Amino acid sequence: MKLKVLGILLCSALLFQNCTSKKAESTTIDSTTTVNKIEKTSYGKLPTGEAADLYTLKNSAGMVVKITNYGGIITYWSTPDKNGKYTDVALGCDSLGGYLKASPYFGALIGRYGNRIAKGKFTLDGKQYTLAQNNGVNALHGGKKGFDKVIWTATPIDGEEPQLKLTYTSVDGEEGYPGKLDVEVIYTLQKDNSLKIDYKATTDKPTVVNLTNHAYFNLTGDFSKEILDHEVMLNADKFLPVDETLIPTGELKAVAGTPFDFTKSFKIGARINDVKDEQIKYGKGYDHCWVATDSSKTLKSIATVYEPTSGRVMEVLTTEPAVQFYTGNFLDGVPAGKGVNYKFRTGFCLETQHYPDSPNQPKFPSTVLKPNETYKTTTVYKFSAK
Ligand code: GLA
Numbered sequence: 001m002k003l004k005v006l007g008i009l010l011c012s013a014l015l016f017q018n019c020t021s022k023k024a025e026s027t028t029i030d031s032t033t034t035v036n037k038i039e040k041t042s043y044g045k046l047p048t049g050e051a052a053d054l055y056t057l058k059n060s061a062g063m064v065v066k067i068t069n070y071g072g073i074i075t076y077w078s079t080p081d082k083n084g085k086y087t088d089v090a091l092g093c094d095s096l097g098g099y100l101k102a103s104p105y106f107g108a109l110i111g112r113y114g115n116r117i118a119k120g121k122f123t124l125d126g127k128q129y130t131l132a133q134n135n136g137v138n139a140l141h142g143g144k145k146g147f148d149k150v151i152w153t154a155t156p157i158d159g160e161e162p163q164l165k166l167t168y169t170s171v172d173g174e175e176g177y178p179g180k181l182d183v184e185v186i187y188t189l190q191k192d193n194s195l196k197i198d199y200k201a202t203t204d205k206p207t208v209v210n211l212t213n214h215a216y217f218n219l220t221g222d223f224s225k226e227i228l229d230h231e232v233m234l235n236a237d238k239f240l241p242v243d244e245t246l247i248p249t250g251e252l253k254a255v256a257g258t259p260f261d262f263t264k265s266f267k268i269g270a271r272i273n274d275v276k277d278e279q280i281k282y283g284k285g286y287d288h289c290w291v292a293t294d295s296s297k298t299l300k301s302i303a304t305v306y307e308p309t310s311g312r313v314m315e316v317l318t319t320e321p322a323v324q325f326y327t328g329n330f331l332d333g334v335p336a337g338k339g340v341n342y343k344f345r346t347g348f349c350l351e352t353q354h355y356p357d358s359p360n361q362p363k364f365p366s367t368v369l370k371p372n373e374t375y376k377t378t379t380v381y382k383f384s385a386k
Contacts, residue, residue, distance in 0.1 A: 026060070034060045036189075038156035038164065043068050044096035050151045052096050057162045057189040062086045063383070065189050070096060071148040072109035072166050072185055074215055079383040080193065082311025087221035089312065091347040093337040102335045105214035108148030109185055110141045112170060112177050113367070114212035115289070115324060115356035118247045122359035124178065124368065125206055131176040136245050141214070143175030147183070148214070163188045172205065179205035179371075194382035201375040208359045208367045209375050212320075216328065216347030219307035219314060223340045227327065227348045228269025231306045234262035234325065236290035240355060244282050247357050248364075252291055260288065265306065268327055268348065284329035285345065289322050289356055297321075299378055303350050311385040318352035318379040321365055325350055352379040 027035045036058050043052040052070040063086065066076035077090035092106045093099045099106070120131040120139035131139035141148065152166035163186055170181040181203050188196040199211045218227055239260045240248040255261040259271035259280055271277075272285045279288065294300045302323050303316040316323065326349040333341040340346075358367040369375045 026058070034160055035158050036060065036160065036162045037158050038162050040156060043070065046070070046096075046100065046151065052151060053154060055154060055156055055164050057164060057187070059161065059189050059191050059193070061191060061193050063189060063193050065187070065195055067164050067187055068096070068099075069152045069154040069166060070099065071150065072152050072187075072213075073099060073103075073148070074107035074187075074195075074213070077107075077195070077215070079219075079312060079314075080385050081221070082385040084385075087310075088338070089217050089219050089221050091216035091218060091223055091338070091342060093335060098335060098337055104216075104330060104335075105141060105148055106337075107215045108213070109152075109166070109211065110214050110351070111147035111183065111209070111211045112142050112175070112181060113139070113208055113210045113359075114141060114214075114351060114353045115210065116140050116245075116247055118245075118357050118360050120176075122208065124208065124359065127178075129176055129178060138245055138247060145175065147211075152185075161188055161190050177207055179203040179207035179369075181207060181209065181369075183211070185211070190380075192382065193384065194380050196378065196380045199375070199377045199379075201369065202371075202373070203369050204371055206368060206370045209369045210354045210358070210367050211375070211377065212324075212351045212353045213379070214349055214351055215381070216349050217305070217314065218347050219305060219312040220310055221312075223338055223342065223346055226269070226343075226345045228267065228272065228345060229308065230268050230348065231265045231308070232262050232268055232325070233265040233304045234290050234323070235293050235300070235302050236323070237263060237293045238291040240289045240291065240322075241279055242282055242288060242356075246282065246287060248289065248355060248361065250361055250363060255290075260286075260290070262290075262325075263293075265304075268345075272327065272345075286325050286327040287329055289324050289353070291322050291355070292318075292320075295321055299380065302352065305348075305350075306386075313384045313386060315382045315384075316350050316352065316379065317382065319377050320352040320354065320379065322355055323350050323352050324356070352377075 078086040157163040
């Protein structure tokens with residue numbers, strides 16, 4: 001009997017909590033400040049029993065970003081078109097199950113090392129470390145169970161510009177990397193329709209770090225369409241040629257006169273099938289790292305993408321020295337999500353980062369992090385329409 005009463009009381013309390021949190025979605029404090037409340041819902045369980053949640057961030061302009069603490073994945077991202085209509089432009093799965101089954105890193109946080117490390121090996125302070133060779137002979141995106149496949153601890157922070165703070169501790173030796181790495185990523189949905197991502201990490205032993213986000217975009221908002229008519233401009237006058245396994249040769253090559261020149265705006269499709277170009281052949285299109293012309297560590301614009309039918313514009317700003325521009329050349333109809341089977345070149349990524357394979361390439365900017373140092377980078381994806 002007592003239990004029954006307790007149950008009723010508990011249910012009413014939960015119902016009450018639900019009602020109050022719904023009502024308080026966005027509260028105006030005074031005429032200039034609006035607090036946008038973050039909604040948290042359950043997103044299901046991993047086979048290990050760990051629970052995942054989904055956090056919905058909204059700003060007052062109308063942008064909505066949904067992020068799960070499983071892999072820090074952005075599952076939904078609505079942005080305005082030229083008529084002010086907000087539509088989801090981020091490729092993704094329909095549920096946690098979809099992401100667990102097969103996802104080519106849709107919207108996920110990538111670590112410890114974004115991009116490839118040759119043959120899954122590197123030497124640091126005279127000691128060789130061996131990583132999983134999960135991409136042909138190379139290591140890719142942090143290994144078999146990278147930061148895209150772990151549960152992060154989430155702290156939602158309501159505000160005019162709502163934030164989701166995610167933290168994760170990667171133990172010493174995880175996926176073969178040395179040192180216990182404490183990572184913090186803060187997503188901030190800003191009032192100017194941009195999403196800021198602040199990355200921070202510290203270690204207790206020298207290690208290598210290269211964090212990024214692997215969002216795929218199709219600015220038409222129609223995921224059945226190819227992205228070839230999107231117009232791209234990259235503030236990068238050099239790129240890193242690769243070998244057939246997509247490991248940089250070590251050369252920084254001028255883009256001038258090649259299909260890699262996006263210093264002026266070009267349609268993605270204009271030169272993507274230029275199979276006479278060995279680099280295009282190796283990447284099956286674009287899957288290369290462009291080096292920012294501005295090598296300073298300040299937040300600078302590295303890319304602008306315009307989609308003519310919707311009028312959507314996406315600008316990418318970063319403190320990082322480079323960006324991997326990938327045109328979805330490995331999408332082949334699997335997985336499915338958001339009403340489609342994701343086909344060849346129906347999404348593109350702009351993954352801000354340090355150069356691939358830096359741990360093996362002493363001439364590249366260093367990705368080594370030492371104890372008492374703090375890894376800190378920022379990337380902003382800003383949306384508008386014209
Ligand atoms: C990265 C790589 C690509 C591919 C995708 C995931 O961007 O550069 O080659 O592996 O991730 O499919």
